[in-house]
Amino acid sequence: MLTFKLAIRNLLGAGLRTWLNVFVLSLSYVVIIYINGMLHGWDIQAKSDMVHWQTGEGQYWHKNYDPLDPFTLSGSFAPIPASLKDKADRGEIAPVLVSMASFYPEGRIQSILLKGIPANQKVLDLPTSAFSGNIPEIPALIGKRMAQANKISKGDLITVRWRDQNGTFDAADVRVADIFDSNVPTIDAGQIWIPLDRMQSMLGIPGEATLLIRGKEPWPALTGQEWVAKDLKELTAEIDQIIKTKSMGSSILYVVLLLLAMLAIFDTQVLSIFRRQKEIGTQIALGMTRWQVVRLFTAEGAMNAVLAAIVGALYGIPFLAGQAKNGIPMPQATDSMGLAVADKIIPVYSISLILITIVFVLITATIVSYIPSRRIAKMNPTEAIKGKIQ
Numbered sequence: 001m002l003t004f005k006l007a008i009r010n011l012l013g014a015g016l017r018t019w020l021n022v023f024v025l026s027l028s029y030v031v032i033i034y035i036n037g038m039l040h041g042w043d044i045q046a047k048s049d050m051v052h053w054q055t056g057e058g059q060y061w062h063k064n065y066d067p068l069d070p071f072t073l074s075g076s077f078a079p080i081p082a083s084l085k086d087k088a089d090r091g092e093i094a095p096v097l098v099s100m101a102s103f104y105p106e107g108r109i110q111s112i113l114l115k116g117i118p119a120n121q122k123v124l125d126l127p128t129s130a131f132s133g134n135i136p137e138i139p140a141l142i143g144k145r146m147a148q149a150n151k152i153s154k155g156d157l158i159t160v161r162w163r164d165q166n167g168t169f170d171a172a173d174v175r176v177a178d179i180f181d182s183n184v185p186t187i188d189a190g191q192i193w194i195p196l197d198r199m200q201s202m203l204g205i206p207g208e209a210t211l212l213i214r215g216k217e218p219w220p221a222l223t224g225q226e227w228v229a230k231d232l233k234e235l236t237a238e239i240d241q242i243i244k245t246k247s248m249g250s251s252i253l254y255v256v257l258l259l260l261a262m263l264a265i266f267d268t269q270v271l272s273i274f275r276r277q278k279e280i281g282t283q284i285a286l287g288m289t290r291w292q293v294v295r296l297f298t299a300e301g302a303m304n305a306v307l308a309a310i311v312g313a314l315y316g317i318p319f320l321a322g323q324a325k326n327g328i329p330m331p332q333a334t335d336s337m338g339l340a341v342a343d344k345i346i347p348v349y350s351i352s353l354i355l356i357t358i359v360f361v362l363i364t365a366t367i368v369s370y371i372p373s374r375r376i377a378k379m380n381p382t383e384a385i386k387g388k389i390q
Contacts, residue, residue: 008303017268018268018304018307020264021261021264021265021268021304021308022304022307022308022311023308023311024257024260024261024264025261025264025265025304025305025308025312025361025365026308026309026311026312026315026316027257027261027312028254028257028258028261028308028361029308029309029312029316029357029358029361030312030315030316030319030320031253031254031257032254032257032357032361033316033320033349033353033354033357034319034320034323034347035250035253035254036247036250036353036357037320037323037324037347037348037349037350037353038323038328038345038347039243039246039247039250040347040348040349040350040353041345041346041347041348042243042345043239043240043243044348045183045345045346046183046236046239047232047236047239049182049183049184050184050235050236050239051232052124052125053124053125053126053182053183053184053187054124054184054186054187054235055213055232055235055236056094056123056124056213056214056215057214057215057216057232058213058214058229058230058231058232058235059211059212059213059214059229059230059235060211060212060214060222060227060228060229060230061210061211061227061228061230062076062077062078062209062210062211062226062227062228063225063226063227063228064076065098065210065211070100070113073098073099073100073210074099074100074163074165076098076210077097077203077205077208077209077210078208078209078226078227079207079208080095080207080208080209080212081222081227083219083222084212084219084222087217087219088118088212089120090120091118091120091121091122091123092122092123092214092215092217092219093121093123093212093213093214093215093219094117094118094121094123094124094212094213094214095117095118095196095209095211095212095213096115096116096117096196096209096210096211096212096213097115097116097117097196097199097200097203097205097208097209097210098113098114098115098116098210098211099113099114099115099162099163099199099203100112100113100114100162100163101113101114101160101161101162101192102160102161102162103158103159103160103161103192104158104159104161105150105151105152105158106150106151110150110190111190112160112190112191112192113190113191113192114160114162114191114192114194114199115191115192115193115194115199116193116194116195116196116197116198116199116200116209117193117195117196118195118196118197119131119132119195119196122215123213123214123215124213125182126141126180126187126193127141127178127180128141128193128195130177130178131177131194131195133177135175135177136175137157137172137173137174137175138172138173138174138175138194138195138198139174139175139177139194139195140158140174140175140176140177140192140193140194141176141177141178141179141180141192141193141194142176142179142180142188142191142192142193143179143180143181143182143185143187143188143189143191144179144180144181144182144188145185145188145189146188146189146190146191146192147176147179149189152176152179153176153179154176154177154178154179155175155176156175156176157173157174157175157176158173158174158175158176158192159171159172159173159174160172160173160174160192162202162203164202164203164204165203165204165205166204170202172202174192174194183343196209212227258361258364261308261365262364262365262368265301265304265365265368265369266368266369266371266372268301269297269300269301269368269369269372269373270372273297273372273373273375280293283296294370294373294374297369297372297373298366298369298370298373299369300369301365301366301368301369301370301373302362302365302366302369304365304369305358305361305362305364305365305366306362308361309358309361309362320347320349323347324346324347324348324349326344327344327345327346327347328344328345328346328347329343329344
């Protein structure tokens with residue numbers, strides 16, 4: 001206890017030099033917690049949006065289906081399992097049929113994905129209830145990005161061409177029943193959604209689907225080799241990889257801030273030992289062991305981290321709390337990056353994140369303080385009192 005009292009007294013006695021070190025170190029606390037909180041909030045928001053708009057609580061894919069290979073789509077469908085037909089009829093699962101197609105905006109030809117989904121599905125937030133309107137043409141849903149890129153408005157008539165299972169090309173007009181706005185671009189860009197039964201009839205494959213999206217209700221495992229289960233961890237693996245990459249990139253900033261703070265502490269300790277030789281010699285002459293003096297100087301360096309945590313809390317808590325309440329606005333450019341990013345990201349600051357950051361910085365500061373303090377153990381007290389270091 002005496003060591004810590006002496007350490008605090010010596011730190012406060014150093015004046016401005018101490019507070020400059022403390023301020024730089026407090027920035028490390030706040031920046032590390034802020035960036036990690038933002039990435040954690042983005043992770044939660046992105047996965048939540050994907051569950052509501054794209055993945056549901058899990059999926060079954062046809063064994064040939066590969067979303068990154070459009071050439072697999074012509075053979076990626078099979079009859080909906082009999083054990084799931086009742087759930088599909090009640091909207092508890094959402095069968096989706098996917099096929100390559102083309103449409104002609106403003107006289108141009110553009111390749112798209114044509115997707116069929118039941119009008120009564122309750123799994124995804126897609127406004128499929130718009131399919132139930134009294135529209136003589138085939139009703140269709142498109143996303144806001146798709147509409148803006150091709151200058152399409154609600155109620156517009158679009159000509160779509162596709163190839164059925166026999167390889168025959170056909171075409172029809174579809175009417176844009178609604179335009180939805182989603183944070184998940186993978187269900188929007190280059191895609192048109194139509195009723196599942198109409199699409200099955202168009203392709204000549206009644207009762208078949210490419211993938212099955214389930215809600216929260218559990219349903220039995222499928223037997224046979226036609227369907228492959230995909231859990232949420234696998235379906236959101238891309239987001240996990242992006243967050244991991246962003247975290248690694250952000251660590252460069254952490255390292256720079258910590259190096260600045262640790263360098264300042266190291267230089268301060270070296271200068272302090274040089275200027276306080278007589279004090280050190282006197283302490284040893286009065287009965288303190290060399291390692292007690294080493295512990296005192298190490299504690300002084302470590303107390304920088306403690307004071308930095310207090311100072312960081314004074315301005316960091318209001319700042320971080322404001323960000324958690326109001327969110328961090330994202331630039332409009334992120335809307336075209338192909339990532340599930342909301343207009344605002346709400347940071348999530350967990351207790352474990354804060355404690356881990358404090359402990360990490362404290363241990364780092366203690367180690368950096370101990371390194372120059374080891375020289376005290378080799379000092380001759382008589383020479384030190386004279387102001388000479390051996």
